[in-house]
Structures are given as C-alpha cells and as structure tokens.
Amino acid sequence: MNRRKYLFLCALLGAFALAFWLLPPGTLTLDSLRAHHQALLAQVQRAPVQSAALYFALYVLVSALSIPGAAVLTLLGGALFSLWQGTLLVSFASTLGATLAMLVSRYLLRDWVQRRFAEQMKTVNAGMNRDGAYYLFALRLMPLFPFFVVNLLAGLTRLGVRRYWWVSQLAMLPATIIFLNAGSELGKLTSLRDILSPGTIFAFTLLGLLPLVTRWLFSRFSHSSR
Incomplete structure (x- = not known):
C-alpha cells in the first residue's frame, strides 16, 4: 500500500471513529428520534442555520461511511424542516x-478488483460506458x-464522477420526498415498513426499469428499420 492510500485509509478510520463518537449505537432509530424530537425541534428554532449545517454534515458523514440510518435521518429532516428545506438538504447531502x-x-x-477479475470487469466497464447512466x-x-x-459497485467501474453525481441526485429524489413527507408525521410511524408499501416498491421498480426498457426498444427499432 503506497503512502497516499495509507493516509487515505487512516482518514477513513478517523471518520469512523468520529461517527461512532457522535452516533453511539441506538441513536439512529425511530424510537430515539421520537424521544428527542421536541428537543431537536426547539434547537432548530433557536439556531436554524447552524442546525441545518450540522444536519447536512451529519447526513454526509453517515452516507459516505455507509452507516445504517440514512433513511431515519431523512425522516428526521422531514420532522425538523419544511419540505423544501428538507429536500434541498437531503438531496445534496x-x-x-x-x-x-x-x-x-x-x-x-x-x-485490486480490476487486476483480479480483469476479464469480468472488462465486460462490466463496457456496459457501464455504454449504458452507465x-x-x-x-x-x-x-x-x-x-x-x-x-x-460500492459504481466505484469499481469507470463511470465518471460528474455523471454519477447528477444521475444519483435525480434518481434518489422521489424516495427523498416520500421519506421527508412521512417524517412530518413522525409520531405516527412505528417502522420504515409504514412508508414503503408493496405498491410503492413496485412503482419505484417500474420507474427504474423504464429508461432501460425505452433504450432497448429504441435500439431494437433502429436495427429493424435499417
């Protein structure tokens, strides 16, 4: 491991330690949020800008380190901020x-993966270069x-950072709005299953498949018309 990767790994471990200190086990749960909702809301009303900045930084930390709890944090955003404020904060964070x-x-x-699975990753990279978005x-x-x-999977491909950013922001927006809206009724939620019903999951799946099906149909029609 070269020096850069060693330093990067040390920074990553430091970030995990910081996250563990700020978010001890049991913090990012519905029960914990309901118990501290009024105190957090009062803090937001006293210092709205500082509270929004802290919420944004905490959300980025949890997401970047893949710590379970991003969905619960989104609900908290809906409980503490207006829908447009929460959407702005959560979408970018x-x-x-x-x-x-x-x-x-x-x-x-x-x-390491590219060397170890060179042939397999060649196919994956070709597909991502062609249809990555x-x-x-x-x-x-x-x-x-x-x-x-x-x-994790996107990191193993050659998908550009800029494309990864805008596609992720656009695709995650519908679920973000749904969770934020549900967070405004935090006291009525007993589990995350109350938010994503089977019908909602099916609708998201169809929406996700739509670009792929459309591209496939367009490609098939173009070839048959030649």
Missing part, C-alpha cells in the same frame, strides 16, 4: 455522501438494491 462512498470504493478497491438510474430507484451496495 445524500448525493455528496454517495459520491464520497463511491470514491472510497474506487480509491481503495478498484485497482441508465443502469445507475435503475439501481437507485429499486429499493431491492441497498444504498451502500450501489455506491
């Missing part, structure tokens, strides 16, 4: 965190694929 997580995967793992859009919208898994 989640995308920044996801991009940092992708870069961690790429910087620490990509070279479509695949990423579909994966982001499908609740079956966890947030951190998509970040």
Whole structure:
C-alpha cells in the first residue's frame, strides 16, 4: 500500500471513529428520534442555520461511511424542516455522501478488483460506458438494491464522477420526498415498513426499469428499420 492510500485509509478510520463518537449505537432509530424530537425541534428554532449545517454534515458523514440510518435521518429532516428545506438538504447531502462512498470504493478497491477479475470487469466497464447512466438510474430507484451496495459497485467501474453525481441526485429524489413527507408525521410511524408499501416498491421498480426498457426498444427499432 503506497503512502497516499495509507493516509487515505487512516482518514477513513478517523471518520469512523468520529461517527461512532457522535452516533453511539441506538441513536439512529425511530424510537430515539421520537424521544428527542421536541428537543431537536426547539434547537432548530433557536439556531436554524447552524442546525441545518450540522444536519447536512451529519447526513454526509453517515452516507459516505455507509452507516445504517440514512433513511431515519431523512425522516428526521422531514420532522425538523419544511419540505423544501428538507429536500434541498437531503438531496445534496445524500448525493455528496454517495459520491464520497463511491470514491472510497474506487480509491481503495478498484485497482485490486480490476487486476483480479480483469476479464469480468472488462465486460462490466463496457456496459457501464455504454449504458452507465441508465443502469445507475435503475439501481437507485429499486429499493431491492441497498444504498451502500450501489455506491460500492459504481466505484469499481469507470463511470465518471460528474455523471454519477447528477444521475444519483435525480434518481434518489422521489424516495427523498416520500421519506421527508412521512417524517412530518413522525409520531405516527412505528417502522420504515409504514412508508414503503408493496405498491410503492413496485412503482419505484417500474420507474427504474423504464429508461432501460425505452433504450432497448429504441435500439431494437433502429436495427429493424435499417
């Protein structure tokens, strides 16, 4: 491991230690949020700008380190901020965190994986270069694929950071709004299952597949018309 990667790994471990200190086990749960909701709301009313900045930084940290709890943090955003404020904060914080997580995967793992699975990754990279935005859009919208898994896989490809950013921000926006809206009724929620019903999951899956199906149909029609 060269010096840069060693320093990068040390910084990553330091960030994990900071996150563990700020968020001890049991912090990012619905029960914990409900218990501290009124105190947090009062703090936001006393210092709205500082509270928004702290919330944004905390969300980026949780997302970048793939710590379970991003969904609960989104609910908290809906409970503490207005819908437009929460959307702005969560949309950019989640995308920044996801991009940092992708870069961690790429910087620490990509070279080894590319060497170890050269032939397999050649095919994956070709597909991502051709349809990367479509695949990423579909994966982001499908609740079956966890947030951190998509970040990890994207880091092992040659997908550009700029494209990764805007596709992620666009694709995660519908779920962000749904969770923020649900967070405004935090006291009525008993679990995350109350938010994503089977019908909602099915709708997200269809929405995610739409770009891929459209591209496939367009390609098939173009070839048949020649």
